[in-house]
Amino acid sequence: MPVQYPPYLFLALFLVVAVLFAVTPLILARLWAIFFSPQKPGPDKNATYECGLESKGDAWVQFRAEYYLYGIIFLIFDVETIFLLPFAVAFAGLSAGAFLAMMLFLLLLVEGLVWAWGKGVLTWR
Amino acid sequence: MDEGLRSELSKQGIFTTSIEALYNWGRRSSVWPLQFGLACCAIEMIAASMARYDLARFGAEVFRPSPRQADLMIVAGTVTKKMAPQVVRLYNQMPEPKYVIAMGACAISGGPFKQGYNVLKGIDRYIPVDVHIPGCPPRPEALIHAFMTLQKKIDEQKLTGAQRPRHLDPAAPSEFPVPKFGAHDLEPPNNPDVWHPPEPVTNA
Numbered sequence: 001m002p003v004q005y006p007p008y009l010f011l012a013l014f015l016v017v018a019v020l021f022a023v024t025p026l027i028l029a030r031l032w033a034i035f036f037s038p039q040k041p042g043p044d045k046n047a048t049y050e051c052g053l054e055s056k057g058d059a060w061v062q063f064r065a066e067y068y069l070y071g072i073i074f075l076i077f078d079v080e081t082i083f084l085l086p087f088a089v090a091f092a093g094l095s096a097g098a099f100l101a102m103m104l105f106l107l108l109l110v111e112g113l114v115w116a117w118g119k120g121v122l123t124w125r
Numbered sequence: 126m127d128e129g130l131r132s133e134l135s136k137q138g139i140f141t142t143s144i145e146a147l148y149n150w151g152r153r154s155s156v157w158p159l160q161f162g163l164a165c166c167a168i169e170m171i172a173a174s175m176a177r178y179d180l181a182r183f184g185a186e187v188f189r190p191s192p193r194q195a196d197l198m199i200v201a202g203t204v205t206k207k208m209a210p211q212v213v214r215l216y217n218q219m220p221e222p223k224y225v226i227a228m229g230a231c232a233i234s235g236g237p238f239k240q241g242y243n244v245l246k247g248i249d250r251y252i253p254v255d256v257h258i259p260g261c262p263p264r265p266e267a268l269i270h271a272f273m274t275l276q277k278k279i280d281e282q283k284l285t286g287a288q289r290p291r292h293l294d295p296a297a298p299s300e301f302p303v304p305k306f307g308a309h310d311l312e313p314p315n316n317p318d319v320w321h322p323p324e325p326v327t328n329a
Contacts, residue, residue: 036284037221037292040299044217050191052211052218 069121073113080109145284152196152222153184153279156272159195159219160188163212164202166229166262173265183272192218197275199268200254203231203238204245206311210303216252217300221292224279226271227254230261237261250315252301253291 033039049055087094087102094102116122131141162170174180174188189195192215204212216225227248230236235246248254255278258271283289291297301319304311 038295040221040292040295042217042300044214044300044303045220047218050193050218052192052215054214 064125066121066125069116070124073116073121076109076112080106148284149280149282153276156183156185156197156224156275156279157187157189157195158185158197158199159192159215160190161215162201163204163208164229164231166201166232169262169265170199170201170228170268173268178265178269180269180272183269183276185272192216193220195219196222197224197226198252199226199228200232200248201228203236204248206243206245207306209245209248209251209311210305212248213251213301213303217303221299222290223292224255224275225252226256226258226268226275228258228268228271229263230259233257233259245311250320251304252316253319 047055083102083105134141162168172178174186180186185197196219198212198216198219200212216223225248227233231238231244232248233254235241235244238244239246249257256271256275258267260267263271284293292299298318301316302313304313306312
């Protein structure tokens with residue numbers, strides 16, 4: 001009959017070995033630093049930026065909220081060009097109804113642009 | 126440890142070593158150079174790291190793009206006065222122990238551009254250079270030879286005592302002053318703690 005081991009003993013053992021495996025090199029490195037190789041930090045060594053240049057200014061740069069409206073108008077007309085291309089390709093074979101539907105679509109977008117223009121979104125302040 | 130006892134033990138299949146030898150062996154067998162080139166020497170440096178010359182045979186094929194992960198700086202090319210502060214700062218940001226190979230005529234003395242108004246006449250004015258390689262540009266074999274010289278140098282380093290290298294000495298600096306842009310030249314024009322130019326010989 002095989003010997004019965006408590007089932008969680010392996011888990012506990014595994015945990016101990018795992019922790020030792022991780023901590024031992026750290027302790028050895030610490031001991032090495034104490035006995036042989038002293039730690040010598042400095043302003044350059046502790047600097048965040050590591051390309052040889054000194055960092056200038058603040059990382060917390062703010063963008064104007066207006067940029068959001070500007071960007072979304074650009075995005076709308078960017079998507080519109082995707083619709084315009086197949087429209088131009090199939091233009092000769094289109095019915096009058098399809099042409100009118102496309103013109104209505106364009107009109108809606110241009111109307112939005114005129115509204116944004118009137119609101120002064122296109123003026124960068 | 127006595128050399129005779131060591132060889133006697135090794136005959137019996139027992140390998141003995143010291144922490145110092147083990148440490149130096151580990152250091153010299155896995156040198157990670159900093160990946161940056163300044164001029165044409167960098168092309169030779171790239172060639173040395175590629176398949177034909179294969180610097181990987183010496184354990185130095187991992188060129189790191191960050192100074193935090195590198196321990197060897199190969200100054201490959203002309204150091205302009207505009208670039209010198211960046212080179213020194215990169216050196217400062219490398220963790221100890223760190224080594225410098227000045228590769229080519231420009232890096233060791235300014236080379237053919239020595240008379241140029243904006244050329245630093247040798248990077249050893251600001252940072253301690255371990256190995257100088259002459260040549261314009263030095264062939265990859267020359268870089269490999271310099272690397273082997275550096276390995277020999279690492280192998281001979283002491284772990285304790287007065288002869289130990291800088292990084293093991295608590296009093297020695299780990300950062301070197303970064304030169305500033307002055308009105309006419311870098312300020313200071315050299316670091317007197319690092320730069321010891323040979324005295325001119327005069328036949329009186």
